[in-house]
Structures are given as C-alpha cells and as structure tokens.
Amino acid sequence: xxxxxxxxxxxxxxxxxxxxxxxxxxxxxxxxxxxxxxxxxxxxxxxxxxxxxxxxxxxxxxxxxxxxxxxxxxxxxxxxxxxxxxxxxxxxxxxxxxxxxxxxxxxxxxxxxxxxxxxxxxxxxxxxxxxxxxxxxxxxxxxxxxxxxxxxxxxxxxxxxxxxxxxxxxxxxxxxxxxxxxxxxxxxxxxxxxxxxxxxxxxxxxxxxxxxxxxxxxxxxxxxxxxxxxxxxxxxxxxxxxxxxxxxxxxxxxxxxxxxxxxxxxxxxxxxxxxxxxxxxxxxxxxxxxxxxxxxxxxxxxxxxxxxxxxxxxxxxxxx
Amino acid sequence: xxxxxxxxxxxxxxxxxxxxxxxxxxxxxxxxxxxxxxxxxxxxxxxxxxxxxxxxxxxxxxxxxxxxxxxxxxxxxxxxxxxxxxxxxxxxxx
Numbered sequence: 160x161x162x163x164x165x166x167x168x169x170x171x172x173x174x175x176x177x178x179x180x181x182x183x184x185x186x187x188x189x190x191x192x193x194x195x196x197x198x199x200x201x202x203x204x205x206x207x208x209x210x211x212x213x214x215x216x217x218x219x220x221x222x223x224x225x226x227x228x229x230x231x232x233x234x235x236x237x238x239x240x241x242x243x244x245x246x247x248x249x250x251x252x253x254x255x256x257x258x259x260x261x262x263x264x265x266x267x268x269x270x271x272x273x274x275x276x277x278x279x280x281x282x283x284x285x286x287x288x289x290x291x292x293x294x295x296x297x298x299x300x301x302x303x304x305x306x307x308x309x310x311x312x313x314x315x316x317x318x319x320x321x322x323x324x325x326x327x328x329x330x331x332x333x334x335x336x337x338x339x340x341x342x343x344x345x346x347x348x349x350x351x352x353x354x355x356x357x358x359x360x361x362x363x364x365x366x367x368x369x370x371x372x373x374x375x376x377x378x379x380x381x382x383x384x385x386x387x388x389x390x391x392x393x394x395x396x397x398x399x400x401x402x403x404x405x406x407x408x409x410x411x412x413x414x415x416x417x418x419x420x421x422x423x424x425x426x427x428x429x430x431x432x433x434x435x436x437x438x439x440x441x442x443x444x445x446x447x448x449x450x451x452x453x454x455x456x457x458x459x460x461x462x463x464x465x466x467x468x469x470x471x472x473x474x475x476x477x478x479x
Numbered sequence: 480x481x482x483x484x485x486x487x488x489x490x491x492x493x494x495x496x497x498x499x500x501x502x503x504x505x506x507x508x509x510x511x512x513x514x515x516x517x518x519x520x521x522x523x524x525x526x527x528x529x530x531x532x533x534x535x536x537x538x539x540x541x542x543x544x545x546x547x548x549x550x551x552x553x554x555x556x557x558x559x560x561x562x563x564x565x566x567x568x569x570x571x572x573x
Contacts (some may be wrong), residue, residue, distance in 0.1 A: 186543050244521050246504040249486070255506060256483050460484050461508035468509065
C-alpha cells in the first residue's frame with residue numbers, strides 16, 4: 160500500500176471514531192492503534208489476575224462465612240474479568256501465550272496498586288472500597304471506548320464491580336462500629352491505601368504525553384487528573400460519614416472549583432513501584448509464575464486427553 | 480507448554496423466547512470443558528438458561544473490506560421496503 164493510500168485510510172478511520180462508530184477486530188486499523196490497544200488491554204487483564212493475589216490470601220482467614228463467600232465471589236469475578244479482557248485482546252492478533260510470556264518476563268506491566276501488601280482484614284475492606292472504587296471510575300469511562308470488544312468487556316465488568324466496592328465499604332463500616340482496636344485498624348488501612356489509590360489514575364496530565372492520542376481514540380474520555388478529582392470528591396464524604404480521616408493535611412473543600420484541593424502525591428514512590436521496587440512486586444510475580452508452571456502438567460494432560468478422544472472417535476467412525 | 484488450548488466462541492440464551500447471543504470467547508481443551516468454563520466465566524449471575532460453544536476455527540467470517548459487494552446490493556432495492564409504494568392518504572393502516 161502506498162503512503163498516500165495509508166494516509167487516506169487513516170483519515171477515514173479517525174473520522175469513523177469521531178462519528179462514534181465502533182472499530183471491530185477485522186476492520187482495517189492503524190498499526191499504532193492495534194499496538195496501543197494490545198498494550199493497554201493486556202495490562203488491564205494482567206491487573207485483574209494479579210489483583211486476585213492480595214485478596215486470595217485472605218479467603219481462608221475471612222472472619223465469617225458471610226465475608227468468606229463474598230470474598231470468594233469477588234476473587235472469582237476478578238479472574239473472570241481477566242478472562243474477558245484476555246479474549247478481547249486476542250482478537251487483535253496476539254495469543255494468550257504471548258501475553259502470559261510478557262507478564263511473566265516483566266515486559267508487560269500491571270496496576271501498581273497490587274504491589275502493596277494486604278496485611279490486615281481491614282485492608283480487604285480498603286481494597287474493595289478504594290481500589291475497586293478507583294477502578295470503577297476508570298472503567299466506566301472506558302465503556303464508550305472505540306474498540307468494540309474492549310467496550311463490551313468493560314460494560315460487563317462495570318456491571319459486576321459495584322458489588323465489589325459495596326462489600327469493601329461494608330467491611331470498613333463494620334470495623335468503624337466495633338472496638339477501638341477495630342476502628343484503628345480501619346483508619347490504618349485507609350492511611351496506607353489512600354495515596355496508592357490516587358496513584359491508580361496515573362501521572363499528572365502534564366506528565367502524561369499519550370493523553371491526547373488516547374482521548375482521540377476514546378481510550379480515555381477524561382484526563383487522569385479529572386478522574387482523580389472525581390474519585391476524591393466522591394470518596395471524602397464516604398470517609399467522613401463513618402468517622403474516618405483522609406490522611407492528607409492539605410485536603411480542603413474549594414468552593415470555587417466545586418471540588419477538593421489535595422496535597423502532593425509522592426510520584427517518586429509511584430515510579431519506584433512501576434519500575435519493580437514496590438513492597439510486593441517480586442512476591443506477586445513469583446506467585447503468578449509458580450501458579451502457571453505448576454499448572455502446566457494439568458493443561459498438557461487435558462490437551463492429551465482431548466487429542467486421544469478425537470483420535471478414538473475417528474477410528475470408530477472409520478470402523479463403521 | 481506444548482500446545483495452547485484452542486479458542487472457543489460462547490453463545491448464551493439469556494431466557495427462553497430469546498435467541499442465543501455471542502457473549503465472548505475462552506480457551507478449553509475440549510467441548511465439555513468449554514461448556515463448563517463458559518458457565519463459570521459468562522453466567523455467574525443468572526445470565527443464561529442455555530449455552531452453545533463452538534471452536535472458533537470453524538467460524539467463517541465475512542471480510543469487512545468486501546462489505547461493498549457483500550451488503551450494498553440490498554440498498555438499491557428500495558422496492559423491498561413498504562415506503563416504496565404509494566397509497567391514498569385515506570388508507571391509514573397498511
């Protein structure tokens with residue numbers, strides 16, 4: 160194809176997105192669109208399945224049967240969300256095996272938030288309330304994204320996520336109604352998860368060079384800072400209602416902008432964790448790779464069984 | 480790993496009276512496992528009463544690049560639509 164032809168295809172492509180048409184897997188698309196989507200969607204999928212690890216750790220230690228079934232269901236949902244997203248990404252021509260390879264070798268990233276430990280039961284509450292809360296804000300914005308399979312997966316995921324956040328907030332609420340130690344545990348979890356949750360929206364707009372392109376492709380409908388502001392404005396009253404204090408001395412309502420002003424985020428910490436030096440990066444990857452490698456014989460056995468059944472069926476039909 | 484499990488497409492009937500609709504895809508070693516995985520992945524909240532799975536490689540798909548030849552002929556056959564026919568205003572419902 161000549162350069163002029165590609166340019167006209169690209170223009171037509173951008174025009175389709177501007178008209179709010181969806182792009183489907185077999186449609187022509189610029190290479191950069193394909194690559195950007197593979198990167199973002201696979202990272203999203205990786206985040207879902209790595210996100211199962213900090214919570215999965217607490218299933219056997221949940222304080223009641225009610226909490227245990229809820230946590231089990233939530234962790235199963237995260238696995239399901241990972242699967243929707245992996246399948247959607249595969250429509251762009253990358254295999255599941257390649258994506259796992261990229262995750263396991265560290266070539267692909269996942270959300271930094273999962274490199275923080277869940278050390279008390281209150282952390283499970285804080286994860287549902289804050290981490291899922293932040294994820295929902297990001298994901299609702301993605302339901303209208305231009306790539307059809309991604310948008311459809313997001314709609315399904317958003318429907319399921321609201322239970323996650325509610326179960327988390329309920330855990331925290333119950334703790335704040337408990338003994339002074341339980342209340343302190345809830346405050347401590349908020350203290351540790353607040354700032355990492357704010358970092359989930361990514362770098363400040365000034366430091367986010369890809370935002371303009373992502374907005375054009377509707378991979379982003381709002382900027383990182385806009386989404387972060389939305390999260391803060393919706394979460395602060397939820398904390399106040401149950402008597403918890405947001406760990407930010409600079410947090411103050413700003414009447415003029417109709418939102419909260421907040422303190423500086425420690426971006427050095429953010430980049431450290433992204434680069435692999437967070438509290439749990441190594442542990443998470445070790446658990447993930449071990450799960451994959453220890454399951455290999457099961458996957459191979461299932462495949463061998465299926466091949467044998469096919470072979471026997473063929474022989475049978477020949478005998479007839 | 481020796482071989483990746485093949486890809487399957489999942490179709491779910493959400494309730495009797497409605498058609499099966501494409502829900503997504505998944506990997507499984509054989510058809511029975513594909514059905515079980517489809518139940519776990521796509522119907523955790525009563526989304527369906529019936530599931531079909533078919534290995535993706537058996538689906539023949541049209542190519543969007545040929546959409547012109549493929550779908551255009553229908554557009555110039557306006558006589559296939561009721562509005563093509565002129566009737567007197569007195570005829571209200573037809």
